[in-house]
Amino acid sequence: MTRNWWCAMALAAFSFSAMAAGARPTIEELKARPVLDDYESNIVYGYNIVMETQRYAPRYVGSRLNCTNCHLKGGTQPEGFPLNVEGVYPRWRAKNGVRNGLGLRIRDCFLYSLNGVMPPEESPEVQAVAAYIHYLSEGEVIGRPPDRWGVPTLPETGSDPNPARGSVVYKQKCAACHGADGQGTAAAPPVWGPGSYNAGAGMNNVQRVAGFIWANMPLGSERSLTHQEALDVAAFLHIQLRPFDPRTTNLWKLVERIAQAVSSFFGAGKP
Numbered sequence: 704m705t706r707n708w709w710c711a712m713a714l715a716a717f718s719f720s721a722m723a724a725g726a727r728p729t730i731e732e733l734k735a736r737p738v739l740d741d742y743e744s745n746i747v748y749g750y751n752i753v754m755e756t757q758r759y760a761p762r763y764v765g766s767r768l769n770c771t772n773c774h775l776k777g778g779t780q781p782e783g784f785p786l787n788v789e790g791v792y793p794r795w796r797a798k799n800g801v802r803n804g805l806g807l808r809i810r811d812c813f814l815y816s817l818n819g820v821m822p823p824e825e826s827p828e829v830q831a832v833a834a835y836i837h838y839l840s841e842g843e844v845i846g847r848p849p850d851r852w853g854v855p856t857l858p859e860t861g862s863d864p865n866p867a868r869g870s871v872v873y874k875q876k877c878a879a880c881h882g883a884d885g886q887g888t889a890a891a892p893p894v895w896g897p898g899s900y901n902a903g904a905g906m907n908n909v910q911r912v913a914g915f916i917w918a919n920m921p922l923g924s925e926r927s928l929t930h931q932e933a934l935d936v937a938a939f940l941h942i943q944l945r946p947f948d949p950r951t952t953n954l955w956k957l958v959e960r961i962a963q964a965v966s967s968f969f970g971a972g973k974p
C-alpha cells in the first residue's frame with residue numbers, strides 16, 4: 704500500500720518535471736541561452752521587431768508606431784489583437800480578395816498599420832515575425848480561433864457614433880497621454896496625423912477601434928468608458944487627418960497632401 708503510494712508520488716513528480724522541461728521557454732530564457740538554433744534566434748528577433756519595430760525593422764516603417772502599440776504586450780493580450788493566430792491562417796480575406804497566408808498578413812500591417820513599405824515574403828523581418836507568431840501559437844488548435852481573438856464587438860447602443868461627443872471624451876480621457884493634437888507624447892503613440900496608421904489600416908474602422916478602446920483604453924483604467932463613449936471617441940479619431948490609403952491613386956494622394964498641408968497650416972484637425 705505505502706509502496707504503491709510512493710510509486711505514484713515518484714511518477715507524479717517525474718511527469719511534472721518532464722512537463723516543465725517541455726514547456727515553452729520564455730523570451731527571457733531564450734535570450735539568456737548562450738546558443739540558439741535557427742528557429743529560436745528567429746523567435747527572439749521577431750519578438751524584438753514586434754516590441755521595437757522602429758529599431759529592428761526601420762526600413763519598412765513609415766509611422767511612429769510599433770506593432771505592440773496595437774498588438775498589446777507583444778501580442779499576448781487577449782482582446783488586444785493577440786498574435787497567437789497561426790492556427791487560423793491561411794484564410795480568405797475580403798480586403799484583398801485572396802487567401803491570405805500569415806506572411807501576407809504580417810506584410811499588410813507594415814503597409815497599412817505602420818504606413819510603411821510592404822516587405823517581401825522572404826525578408827528576414829517577415830520570417831522572424833512569423834517564427835515569433837508560431838511560438839506564440841504553440842498549443843493552439845488548427846482551425847480554431849484563439850481565446851478572445853481580436854477585440855470585442857460592442858453591442859448596439861441605439862445611438863450612432865458621434866464625433867462631436869467623442870471630441871469631449873478625447874479631451875477628458877485621452878489627450879493627457881496621446882496629446883491634444885493627437886500626435887502622441889512620451890507616454891503614448893500618436894492616434895492621428897502623419898505619425899499614425901494610414902487610412903487603409905484595419906484600425907481605421909469605427910467598430911474595430913471602438914472595441915479596442917473600450918477593452919484597452921485609457922491605459923490603466925481599461926473598460927471604464929461606456930460603449931457609447933468608446934464608439935463616440937472612435938468616430939472622432941476616424942474623422943481626423945492621417946496618411947492616405949496607399950491603394951488610392953496618385954492624383955488623389957496629391958490632393959490629400961495639399962489638403963493636409965493647408966489644414967495643418969490653419970491648425971485644423973485639433974480637438
Ligand code: HEC
Binds near residue numbers: 752771774808817853
Ligand atoms: C495601428 C495598429 C496596428 C499596428 C501598429 C500593427 N497592427 Fe497588426 N493588426 C492591426 C489590426 C487592427 C488587425 C486586425 C485587422 C483586420 O482584421 O483587418 C491586425 C492584424 C494583424 C495580424 C493578423 C492577426 C489576426 O488576428 O488575424 C497580424 C499577423 C499582424 N497584424 C501583425 C502585425 C505586425 C507584425 C505588426 C508590426 C510590424 C503589426 N501587425 C502592427 C493593427 C495593427
Ligand code: HEC
Binds near residue numbers: 872878890900921
Ligand atoms: C495613461 C496613458 C493613456 C491614456 C489616458 C490613453 N492611452 Fe491610448 N495608449 C497608451 C499607450 C501607452 C498605448 C500603446 C500601448 C502599448 O504600447 O502597450 C496606447 C495605444 C492606443 C491606441 C493604439 C495605438 C495608436 O497609437 O494608434 C489607440 C487607438 C489608443 N491608445 C486610443 C486611446 C483613446 C481613444 C484614449 C481615451 C479614451 C486613450 N487611448 C487613452 C496610453 C494611453
